[in-house]
Amino acid sequence: MQTLYTKLKQLFKLGELTEQRQDLAFITVAQEQLRPLLLHLRDREGFTHLVLLTAVDWMEEGQFQLTYLLNDRAGARDIGLRVMLPRDSATMDSIHDIWPTAATYQRELREMFGIGFPDSPGVNDEFILEGWNDIPPYRRDFDTLKYSEENYSHRPDRETTDPAQHMKQQLYPDEG
Amino acid sequence: MKEELKKRVIKGPDGFEFEVDPLQDYYCEAPPTVQPAAYQKIVEKIFNWARSESIWILGFGTGCGAIEMRPLMTPRFDAYRFGVQWRPTPRQANLFIISGYLSTKTLKRAIRSYEQMQNPKYVIGLGSCTINGGMYWDSYNTIKRLDDYLPVDLYIAGCMPRPEALLAGFEEMKKIIRAGKAEGGNLYAENFDWYKANQKKVIHDWDMPEHSW
Numbered sequence: 001m002q003t004l005y006t007k008l009k010q011l012f013k014l015g016e017l018t019e020q021r022q023d024l025a026f027i028t029v030a031q032e033q034l035r036p037l038l039l040h041l042r043d044r045e046g047f048t049h050l051v052l053l054t055a056v057d058w059m060e061e062g063q064f065q066l067t068y069l070l071n072d073r074a075g076a077r078d079i080g081l082r083v084m085l086p087r088d089s090a091t092m093d094s095i096h097d098i099w100p101t102a103a104t105y106q107r108e109l110r111e112m113f114g115i116g117f118p119d120s121p122g123v124n125d126e127f128i129l130e131g132w133n134d135i136p137p138y139r140r141d142f143d144t145l146k147y148s149e150e151n152y153s154h155r156p157d158r159e160t161t162d163p164a165q166h167m168k169q170q171l172y173p174d175e176g
Numbered sequence: 177m178k179e180e181l182k183k184r185v186i187k188g189p190d191g192f193e194f195e196v197d198p199l200q201d202y203y204c205e206a207p208p209t210v211q212p213a214a215y216q217k218i219v220e221k222i223f224n225w226a227r228s229e230s231i232w233i234l235g236f237g238t239g240c241g242a243i244e245m246r247p248l249m250t251p252r253f254d255a256y257r258f259g260v261q262w263r264p265t266p267r268q269a270n271l272f273i274i275s276g277y278l279s280t281k282t283l284k285r286a287i288r289s290y291e292q293m294q295n296p297k298y299v300i301g302l303g304s305c306t307i308n309g310g311m312y313w314d315s316y317n318t319i320k321r322l323d324d325y326l327p328v329d330l331y332i333a334g335c336m337p338r339p340e341a342l343l344a345g346f347e348e349m350k351k352i353i354r355a356g357k358a359e360g361g362n363l364y365a366e367n368f369d370w371y372k373a374n375q376k377k378v379i380h381d382w383d384m385p386e387h388s389w
């Protein structure tokens with residue numbers, strides 16, 4: 001991976017490299033570097049398969065992290081590209097023309113995180129949710145407990161126990 | 177509202193144009209009516225016995241619990257020996273097992289399927305998710321009390337209940353039917369407005385007929 005990184009570094013402006021395993025590494029890249037880098041990796045380095053595209057909400061830093069995980073089947077290695085986006089009105093270029101499957105991921109990210117991908121086909125269609133009326137539910141400032149309490153009625157006599165305490169009582173009743 | 181449910185003009189293959197209003201033309205939107213017992217008590221008793229031995233489950237799985245149906249309908253647990261069998265369409269089924277958590281999206285489909293079943297019809301809530309939300313009690317898209325939305329005859333507790341629990345549940349269900357207490361369909365008809373109000377409270381984009389029949 002180090003060799004690949006050195007090679008890529010001559011062509012692109014890259015952030016740091018995190019080597020998770022011998023066959024898995026992550027590189028942080030700037031937003032505008034992503035497309036040429038993806039094309040290069042796909043066409044020149046054998047990373048022909050987009051494994052997944054997902055997001056992480058770094059609420060405290062005001063950023064979304066997009067992770068593009070690519071797989072090189074022949075070389076049996078994976079590389080993840082991280083792109084940081086400002087959290088407010090986050091938008092990213094669509095890569096559906098590089099990998100058509102990306103359109104589905106982008107549609108999901110638009111719905112669950114509210115990250116916009118203009119020009120991605122069908123990106124504004126509902127994906128999993130129907131009739132959603134709040135902020136996107138995977139954003140960390142979305143309070144799922146509050147939402148569920150406002151929307152769905154509880155059975156009044158529902159009891160809850162702390163699982164750790166409960167099991168302790170069940171298994172070791174003498175220990176108080 | 178969905179495109180296919182909107183009123184529109186359609187051109188037939190012979191060039192003839194006609195108007196279609198799917199909600200009126202494809203479905204009967206009239207609310208369900210209560211169907212009182214038609215015969216004398218003693219005859220109804222025989223009927224109820226017959227009904228209890230003729231349980232047809234709708235093959236509709238909602239949560240994790242649906243996985244327990246496979247061992248049940250195959251030789252390992254073989255529910256068929258109890259006179260319980262599965263059907264692929266609501267029109268042919270009389271028992272609806274809500275097999276676990278129900279997201280509001282699935283709830284829509286569950287309501288439509290339930291309404292298309294013929295009377296007498298029964299509902300079993302399987303697993304703690306249908307009872308009080310279970311481990312999805314704080315989820316943003318699953319309901320927490322099935323009986324707010326559909327009339328439930330019987331709950332089977334557990335997360336998830338084993339096939340044995342389901343078999344015991346079927347026996348319990350038969351007892352309820354034999355006692356003439358499985359009046360879910362009529363309960364639904366009687367409190368139709370209440371059920372609809374509850375359903376519409378959680379389904380924010382109501383894009384289906386008022387009553388799918």
Ligand code: SF4
Pocket residue numbers: 239240241275276277302303304305306310311312334335336337
């Ligand atoms: S009760 Fe348990 S097994 Fe059943 S749907 Fe809920 S979480 Fe899954």
